[in-house]
Amino acid sequence: MKIPCEFTSDVSVSAIRGLVFLRVERGLKGKAHLSMICNPSTGESLILPKVKSRRKIGVTSYFMYDPVEKQYKVLSMTWHPKGNRWQGTEEHQVLTLGGGESSWRKIECSIHYKLITDHHVCIDGVLYYPARTIMLEDYIIIRFDVRSEKFRRIKGPDLFDSAPLVNYNGKLALLGGSRTSIRLRVLEDVGKQKWSERTYVLPELSKNVVGDESLHIVGITRTNEIVLCSSSPQYLLYCNAERKTVIRVDIQGMEAVKRSEIFTFIDHIEDARLMKVCFKS
Template structure:
């Protein structure tokens, strides 16, 4: 008769023997591994991808990356991009805070890549960022304007092919858009010189990337401070033209149209105003009577495009709370963006220590300030802040 103790010892020795022989009797199902990975932060996902071929195959599956992106959209982050020592750096920090007097939050470093000069940065779309920059390409002595696509979550980046142009020493601007129907990312770029503009489009896809020339019946080009916003597959940006207009570009059909801005809504085109997505509508925000927000500001004005075809706008005024001046202090603030939860986000042009981000709730009429730590080494660098950034663990093909 074998005792219970002896049975346990024999079972233990058998298990150890199988493990030493390379056998694993405790295999974890792939679906369970996938569920565990969905709960890990993006940096852990990167490590897991490198530790095991099986794990990498699970993480690289389309169904996994789609689910991870969907979960990430429920926990949006602030993305900070800045240029220092001929490199572009990417940091992010949690966006949502529960109370009005939020404690400091620590930013996370993601990646960097070399550039000579940053021309502009497009708002992130589903985790991807388009950086317009100057680089000295192979075989050239002087820098040229190029666009670099990067995914801060995976640390990948690649530079798009240089555009071919008939212009001599042209200037160039590029915008980043997404077609939710065909699920395609596209870059719209304009080269202009001597009041003439060429428009080109590149689709991000597998295989060789190339620019296609497209026609535009209205000669125009974006202003130097023009930002862009992509809403439901339509890209909007402010233009320099004889009339006050906003250009709209349908990412799927690759067709242009133009929105005239008249009367009191001309403020929507001021250089310091920012085009935003307000509940699915194109809108613009600025402080009442000023170009930038400060402790002297008492209210803000929002212009919302209610009907695109009729070019009808509405004006909304929001009174800032009595605590505004005390919370803002000596900061001079441009409007960054508005979050999906209708909070206007403001931060200064340059990093300083301490560095604060301000959140004004349009629904509650409250103002809160959050200190962002972890970027003190880059104090005085120009910072580009973005809201509602999501982490996408999908690797870019062909990089």
Template sequence: MNFPLIMLLIYTGRKTAAMVWEICNPSTGQSVILPKMKSRKRTGATSFFGYDPTEKQFKVLSMFITKNGISNEHQVLTLAPTGKLSVRIIECSIPHCPQSPGICINGVLYYKSSPNWSSEVDGIMCFDVRSETFRFVRVMEPFIRAVHPRATLINYNGKLASVMSTQSYNYIDEKSIGFVMYVVQDLEKQKWSKHNYELTHLREYGVAMLLFAGVTVAGEIVLLPKYPSSPFYVFYCSLERKSIRRVEIQGMGGFKQVYTFVNHVEDVKLMQTF
């Protein structure tokens, strides 16, 4: 079984155009440091990571941000299967302000956006990784909370979804009574399904500030502490079984920050060679 590459984002100083991306394979130890995205304008920058499953290409979409938060000067860096890098400038005819981390599902990169910094988030920007084109979908009532500033976009069984605590937090703690998840059935037609999950059993563990890390292939929502601790527990919430399980990860006490990559699978062939 093949495994996906893992992306690490490393900031050099402040969040500016001088950002360095490193793509690494944790199983083989191979890594590629991508070049800095350059702009003549002294503006901030936002970058997203995507994958084109048809051409099997990894791409980094970077956009430079004006003072009012509008994205401009969009660039795409492509990492071909051969390892060759190429950078080009693309056009975006939809002025917008990126308002969340991106998530790539089946060759489409999604992130929340608004008209500018001072406006509320009102929709989802969709970037087709293969064609390198943008489209914007405005989210309407009664599903507007799916793009709430504190909602987290996730991949739920191959569909775009949004999850947030019932207290409108982007995290779960011992006082939380549950969370709500909106799953896209048809984004263009504004068809969403809404799922509520109660966390009555979570109070028994006395947890503090759990973040939504993603979803496993088994459909379990992964929650993990924002800060490393000893013992360090990861929680798996199953919507279908209405259950929650806790798994201890040992050796995490010495770390200051944890990055989680859900569904990384080791290549058995590579393991047999060692």
């Protein structure tokens, strides 16, 4: 998906069930923040109400879906920069889409934490995103139940801050690695906060498959294929670690597009009715 040219830096993009959520910074001087929902299948887009805050500070937002109530929601929290570091999050607000509401609702969060990255994932009505504690500087994962709108703190495995959060057979997982191996850490038990870990050795990715380009992890498909994307938007790699196979899928017509303007998502569904459902009164 290509970001419109009038948008500049600080772009956050996520996709759930056929809809794409964008939070961008528009303009070079005004630095006006803008959030919107898009349906790539139809080209429709709608701008969301601005998050209200007591003062002019930063805003981070996450797109979510509750499969029980069949509702899309957006969770936003404000934070205040201090020097080169962020202070803890402050106001937490939720916007429910398609429920007749047109404004943000403030909710309570008893966990004090700092955001560290835009990595996040929504799995079966639960949003996960990484953070750090205020005092001890420990890495944690915030677990937010989309339906009840309750927060919970999960202790993460060591050195997970740079690893993408992914959906692994309905469980939260952290995925990292290189061209030769993939390290997968799975949250097996939420109550006991028990993690498992395994390393998959990938088949040799020769020069004629990858070349000299760097790769980044997109996620895991429902058939447990690890998807990697090339540094330039030219091809995807589907790696089956158990079968030790690699399939390259070339992308045509993207040569003139900047890498920073391209975002890759897996398990996309096409539904022309999504915008009507999402914004029904």
